[in-house]
Amino acid sequence: MAQINLKEIKCVPYQPVEVHQGYTDHSLHINVSNNKIKICDIEEKIKQKFIGGKGYDLWLMWHAVSGTTRWDDPENAICIASGPLGGVPGYPGGGKSIVTTISPLTGAPIDSNVGGYFGPYKKFAGFDVIQLEGRAEQDTVILIDGIENTIKLFHAESIPGDAYELSSALTHHFDEKKPGNVSVVTAGPGAENTYFGCLNFSWWDAGRKRVRYKQAGRGGIGTVFANKKIKAVVARYGTISMKNNQPADPEALKTVTRAYAKEITTLDPKQNRMALVGTTHLVPIMNDHDCLPVHNFKFGSHPEGKVIGEETYEHLFDKGFDGCWKGCAVACSHGVKDFSPLTGPYKAQKVFVDGPEYETVAGCGSNLGIFDAHTIIEINFYCDAYGLDTISVGTSIAFVMECFESGQITLDHTGGMDLSFGNRFNALELVHQMAQGKGFGTIVGKGVRRMKEIFVRDFGADPDFLQDIGMESKGLEFSEYMTKESLAQQGGYGLALKGPQHDEAWLIFLDMVHNFMPTFENKAEALHWFPMLRTWFGLCGLCKLPWNDIVPEDNKETAEPAKVIKHVAWYADFFSAVTGRKVGPDDLITMSEAVYNFQRIFNLKMGYGTREHDTVPYRAMGPVTNEEYESRAERYDTQLKETYGMDITAMDTQAKVAALRSKREEQYELLKDAVYTRRGWNSNGIPTVATVKRLGIDFPEVLKVLEANGVV
Structure with a gap:
């Protein structure tokens, strides 16, 4: 000790x-x-x-x-x-x-x-x-x-x-x-x-x-x-x-707690097996649906994706109860016992590693071209020990690797390190350098947005290319989902208040796979209620996973299966039982709206919070390079011909990339308009006075910020 x-x-x-x-x-x-x-x-x-x-x-x-x-x-x-x-x-x-x-x-x-x-x-x-x-x-x-x-x-x-x-x-x-x-x-x-x-x-x-x-x-x-x-x-x-x-209604609290816990222990083994494999169950699902980030979000799947998924971690995770709160039935916080790092200060020692979860596997694995579970676990361990966010670490190193492979940076800039995709030991070396504040790691540790500036200013990199492939929005690195084929998830990332993090709006499956939201209005509606429910969990001190990662057996038969309305009703009962404040499912949305809009205005107070800040790099929308386009040529050709009615006979790949880009960027701007309207914001993405009054957050200091930004 x-x-x-x-x-x-x-x-x-x-x-x-x-x-x-x-x-x-x-x-x-x-x-x-x-x-x-x-x-x-x-x-x-x-x-x-x-x-x-x-x-x-x-x-x-x-x-x-x-x-x-x-x-x-x-x-x-x-x-x-x-x-x-x-x-x-x-x-x-x-x-x-x-x-x-x-x-x-x-x-x-x-x-x-x-x-x-x-x-x-x-x-x-x-x-x-x-x-x-x-x-x-x-x-x-x-x-x-x-x-x-x-x-x-x-x-x-x-x-x-x-x-x-x-x-x-x-x-x-x-x-x-x-x-x-x-x-x-x-x-x-x-x-x-x-x-x-x-x-x-x-x-x-x-x-x-x-x-x-x-x-x-x-x-x-x-x-x-x-x-x-x-x-x-x-x-x-x-x-x-x-x-x-000291709940207002102890018996009602016991009833809803037992019902929810029983459902999870009954259904989780039949569905995602989170009590056994945690969120690693997502790896093969994302890989199968072309949503797993590979090589800095360039591709969405890889033949070796299965070797870093649930089948592998099921055998690596230590057996036993893994809840991060007392008696949680989901129990998804798994870890690896007696793991021996190959590098760093714990080299050859036996340690316990908390994780990895899906985001770490994808960000520090497939997105770096690393398909080795041991390396991913070691990166996970050192990020935790050093106090580093695995998502930002993975997305930042992925950006560096693509810059290296495309010639935007060289060995002279990296201190002699070959940072090609898949170079697992140099990826680990970067983690150690970041923690120590040494070498090229000091630059990587500043994040993607600042790296873009440094690479252009000091290394002569192409600013337009870096803007397209630098996977950050609002300065925050992307969490680990491919969004090229999900306009709703592009909005979920670009319109998220804090930046591209999936906890605010995870719509990729509902949009891409289930096609629950085919129109702009459907997408805008989902980009209203989904962030509100996720916000509500953050208001009350709850985890988001039980809501929609384990669903009732009859959920598909309900009017709005995307909302998992049975669970939302249970959450309303839970809130009422504890606080004595009687609420229904719709009230959860209204409760969250006030805080959500307040946070948007807080962003405005700090100099952000307008339309220009709700952008995403083009790679989040579509293929940046000819290589990306040609890897999914049949898909993209079909869209140009059937969705957009274009004659592509005489087009080479570069022309097709440009044509698709024009259409997709236009679609994203239209989505912004639809979401702003649904949320009660003006065309610049600012909540209107009518909206803040409706929500009861028309405090003098709030109105002052709105007025300073031309909203009266």
Whole structure:
């Protein structure tokens, strides 16, 4: 066990507030610049309008920052909340935290939904949401102790560097006898040296007697955490039961919890087997439907795709319960036991690896041309240990590899590393360099948007080509789905508030495979309700997977199978049972609309949030190169002839690429128009005054931002 030396610098006792119907109605504010600790009441009107979770985070952040605040300014806040439904044991996916900050990658609010026990422990200790701000002079550890009812700040005088060692050491340090009472949030050295650092949220795996981890990955939240010199935030709490949330209707809560858990344990083995293989079940599905990113999203499938899918990981994952919250029936947080890395500081040691999940397999595997499960697991392990987002790591390295193969960068630029697709050891070397802030990795760690600028300015690369193949939007790297043949998913990425992350709108299957949304209006409607439901999970402290990754057996027979309406009704019952606020399925959409539109206006406040920022690189829409077109020539030729009525007889491949591009870019702009109209936004993508009034978010400061952008 790694040794630590913490010097207590402040201790504030507090009188804990019991949770009532899912809420404590209190927030905790810690400024690490001056070590001030403040506990505040949450107003009833804010509770009613912003619900909890992501809503509370955004409200606190709005008042913490100005329109000119940068990610590394001390006033930039990191806010962590769960929600009124967070912490119900046994309810599938009921242990989530939602983290927000101003992103180093995008300059706008970023949010990440993450498992582990921290969110519930923090709430039961007395706080619906915590806000961290300032910048400490030296490494700081924060303890929220819900057993002894104290908030403590420590200077870390001796502490492990990586997230794995640190989380384990702090868990045992703060409760050696009952490590299950402790959850740790920490980053790692990679977060200090890149723009896409992640946060690891821990829980104690009693069966394996070890600390386990989930990641708040997207947008560089860990980078902000490290910049503030916060080494860890620790929550400590004791026994958990359904009584902790003091639900309004305990019997109704038991009924809906049992029904949902029973359905999942019955149907998951027949459907995606997530309790056995997690999200790796998606790999062969995506590969079969030409949606698995290969070679920087150039292609959508590969003959070797099956060797990095569920059949492989089913044998590699350690057997046992793998829920990242108490009693979650989905239990999809699998890991690999006694894994021996081939490189880096853990070389030849036996370690436990949490993951990989689909995004890591696709991003750090197929998208890099790496079809070796061992390498993917090793990249996964080091990204977690270093505090690096595997999605941004994978998409950034994929961009570098295509730039290398196309001659945009050379060995002179990479420090002599051959970064061709499939070069697995140099991909690992880049991960180590990023974490250490050394070599070519320092450039890769800045993310795709900044790499495009550097490659053009310093290396003479072609700016138009880099713009087409650099898979980022709003500054955030794409998550790992091919969208060329799904206009709805192109919109799901380009119109997402924080950037191209699938958790806001995952429409690719509903659009491409099931053809549930053939018209612009259908797509626009889906791009309204789908993000609203996903937002609602973030307001309440819930996981998104149980909603539509496991579906009722009669779901296809319902009027709107895409919505999985039986589950939506259960979520409404769940909310009503805990909070006493009676809602139906349609109310979940309305509740989310207020927060969703508020976040769009928050983007506007920070200088973003208009039509020009809702773009995607052309590769997300169609083939950039002749090679891409010719790999799917029959498909594209048919579309040009039958969909667009073009005579292509005399066209060479380059002319066909240009013709298809013109049509697809036009379609994307039309989709924007349809979505803006459905959402109640103007043609520039800004919510109208009528919309904010309808939603009850017409606060003076909101109207002021709209007015400054010509909306009155």
